[in-house]
């Protein structure tokens with residue numbers, strides 16, 4: 001099958017699609033023939049995405065922390081557009097802080113999006129997919145879920161929970177033909193990454209990227225062996241592979257897309 005028709009006739013829901021990795025995932029699905037329901041809490045960002053993709057992309061504002069809104073949106077999409085073949089959890093937030101200064105509300109907000117949001121969307125999609133005996137769910141987690149990072153306890157813990165949740169769900173639904181996998185990116189060039197660099201006091205994007213690539217033993221970071229920061233499209237490629245029929249025998253997998261930063265084989 002040619003790459004631009006791989007998802008022809010398929011319907012994919014993407015959260016966090018207004019910018020960054022989510023927008024790259026949405027664009028990649030459209031480019032390969034899918035119809036995409038692009039969701040985000042940022043309605044203006046969604047409108048910008050929609051302006052570039054008048055065909056086969058429907059935007060719907062959605063806050064993934066609200067379980068009733070998620071259920072209502074998925075029900076409405078299935079009724080008015082069609083059955084979901086793919087659901088991709090990309091929405092995420094990062095509050096960086098050492099644990100000693102971590103505020104309860106930032107911990108709760110982090111889990112509300114990064115963990116509870118994944119539950120809400122995956123549950124609403126999986127319920128319907130198991131009835132049809134087919135479907136694929138991909139959660140974008142983080143390589144911070146698998147390796148301790150300073151200043152990232154809440155984020156890393158929320159992502160580790162999302163990874164384990166996705167695997168447990170995958171186990172429950174495997175016999176019903178539904179696959180559940182995670183993609184764990186390392187540093188990727190998006191607003192989230194640039195905000196981290198700004199917090200660290202850097203205004204020079206290239207210098208900040210170089211420091212991440214070279215690593216920093218003071219914070220126990222070994223750098224990025226492949227010598228580059230990921231583009232959002234690099235992460236989108238991995239998501240599309242796992243969502244596709246090319247990965248039909250892959251489930252409960254956690255695919256690292258971090259240029260070797262966590263030294264995984």
Ligand code: NAI
Pocket residue numbers: 015016017018019020021022039040041042045062063064065090091092093094113117140141142143184185186187188189190191192193
């Ligand atoms: P980003 O900050 O550029 O975009 C995140 C999107 O999620 C935004 O459009 C935002 O409006 C949306 N969002 C946030 N909370 C939401 C909510 N409650 N409901 C609906 N939408 C919501 O972030 P980026 O970099 O594109 O990250 C995407 C995912 O990849 C996140 O889950 C992030 O944790 C993960 N990731 C990013 C890395 C990076 O270096 N950029 C590295 C590892 C993981």
